[in-house]
Amino acid sequence: MQTLTPKQLFISFSKIGMSGFGGVLPWARRTLVERDKILTSEEFSAILGICQIVPGPNVMNLAVCVGSRFGGARGALAATLGLSLGPIAIVLCLALLYEHYSYLESVKGMLRGISAVGVGLIASTGFKMMCDELRYPAMFIVVALTIIAATVFHLGLGYVVLLVAPIAIFLARKKAQAL
């Protein structure tokens, strides 16, 4: 199997981190599959599938998976550092600007506008993921139950997972048999 040096991984993931406006995952696919040709499209989807079922920041998980696969523990470390160092530096510069100018009405307004768009972007990620479930609509029961448990009854996350997981696994089993 192909191996990559920690330096190569660091550079690839730096590119991903620095270009990831409004979500890094699409850029991860573009960089790893299309530009740097480290992974095939199927490999990428399989790895991403695993990263999304494990808790934690999804992109960070992706960096650990891809990094460790091509360069062991050092590769994983290089990939995660590459992914996060540049963006951290940028966001801290923005934080400094915020500290100096947050009293301005126009800055406050700008941030209100951006956060309203940001919420919309998160919601549309959810809706896009939901389109994949159209193949087996019974899974919508799980989605609906999760939403009701979390927003109507304000259950803590642990309870939501405990409550919904058995139904999710039951339906997922049926879905896997049906497709």
Next chain:
Amino acid sequence: MSILLSLFLKLSAFSLVAFGGVNALLPVLFNLAVNQEHWIDVQTFSDYFAIAQAAPGPNFMTITLIGWHIDGVVGALLATFAIAWPSSILIYFLQRFIMGMKNPMSKQVIQYSAAALAIGLVLSSAWEIALHINHSLAAYILTLGTIAITLLTRWHPLYLIAIGGALGVLGFI
């Protein structure tokens, strides 16, 4: 308990329950940072959320900024490390296990159920965060407009962020 230690411990625990990624759990983070620990107030949380959205990079930058608010660069690095290390170590070992699963069926079942759960969490997260940070009808309309445009067109999110910022500067939101 020193505030840095509590930041580190609380965010490390948060990392291990963050199913569906950080955005799915923004309400939990909000509750922790604003209501329980009083690290920041509501306004600062929503401003940091906006800055994190406008900056490039992974979406856990809201957490980096909360750390920065508490103790400058040290706090920022500590918070980012805290959110990343438990789940990173978990997936480092889990990925071999899942990749090596002999039965493709059980792999599918795990993926399908986790995906459905994640969708529910992401959508409830967007709903609850909207309730916290949108304070006007115009802000809700902007949120709904964003959803419609991203679902119906292939516009780059950066344009939407720029439009939102511009509308805000002009005083509409």
